[in-house]
Amino acid sequence: MGEGNPAGRLTVVPYVVGPLDNRTYLVAWGREEGAIVDPSFEIEQVAEGVSRLGIEVRYILNTHGHFDHTMGNAAAKRLFPDARLIYPREDEELIKRLVEAASLFGFAAEPSPPADAYLEDIGDISLGEGALLPIFTPGHSPGHFCLADREGRFILVGDLIFAGSVGRTDLPGGDFATLYRSARRILEGYPPETALYPGHGPATTVEAERRSNPFVGDRATITP
Ligand SMILES: [Zn+2]
Known part of the structure; x- marks a missing residue:
């Protein structure tokens, strides 16, 4: 256990940002x-x-790769130049077009710097004595990943699952049947108390979404 981390586990700090109710997360091992x-x-x-x-x-x-999850890459890299930028290779085309995509929704954005590595290749992402594990969960976009705490206490689920909903699948490369399978792998693969932190809106749990999510819950009526 690191000296600066008496709790001995990764913590998640959510930031509510912008007009689309986005969540940017700061995940840290204590103050390290x-x-x-x-x-x-x-x-x-x-x-x-x-x-x-x-x-x-x-x-x-x-x-x-959607613009509202990547438009801060350039500013973040300027603020933290030693940090490695890692995103899905499969979504790189979306990321290269983020300025254009943002402008279609009426937002000005900066282009992203290129990746230092891809989520497909990176393996476990170590933070102090903890780690995030990338899990490939396509459907909302072709290259979508979730990032799971190695201890299984929480998962950053991006736009795969929201509290009571799921990410849209009508954008290019989206596919509901694929999203459904990805979401069920997450919901069936983790214990009920596992916290889910979505890319928009409030946090939820595996148990809550299995119980009542109308799209991917255990009694979902909208199935592919
Ligand atoms: Zn998205």
């Missing part, structure tokens, strides 16, 4: 090493948290 997940609007909010907590940002991670 951390990762910024899905930098979006208002990256300065997250940067303020990083400096107040005294965290060394080792990674900037994108669960998928």
Whole structure:
């Protein structure tokens, strides 16, 4: 257990950012090493948290390539130049077009720097004595990943599962049957108390979504 981490586990700090109810997460091992997940609007909010907590940002991670999960990559990399930017190779085309995609929704965005590595290749992402494990969960986008705490206490689920809903599958490369299978692997593969932190809206749990999610819950009526 690190000296700066009496709890001995990874912690998750959510930031509510921008007009689309995005969540950017700061995941850290105590006050030591951390990762910024899905930098979006208002990256300065997250940067303020990083400096107040005294965290060394080792990674900037994108669960998928949509503009509202990647538009803060450039600013985050400027603020934390030693951090490695890691995103899905399969979503790289989406990331290369993020400025255009943002403008279609009426937002100005900066292009992303290129990845330092891809989630497909990286293996476990160590933070202090903890780690995030990338899990390939396509459907909302072709290259979507979830990031699971190695201890199984929480999963950053991006736009796979929301509290009571799921990510849209009508954007290019989206597919509901694929999303359904990805979501069921997460919901059946982790204990009920596992916390789920989505890319939009409030946190939930495996148990809550299995019980009542109308799209991917155990009694879902909208199945592929
Ligand atoms: Zn998305």
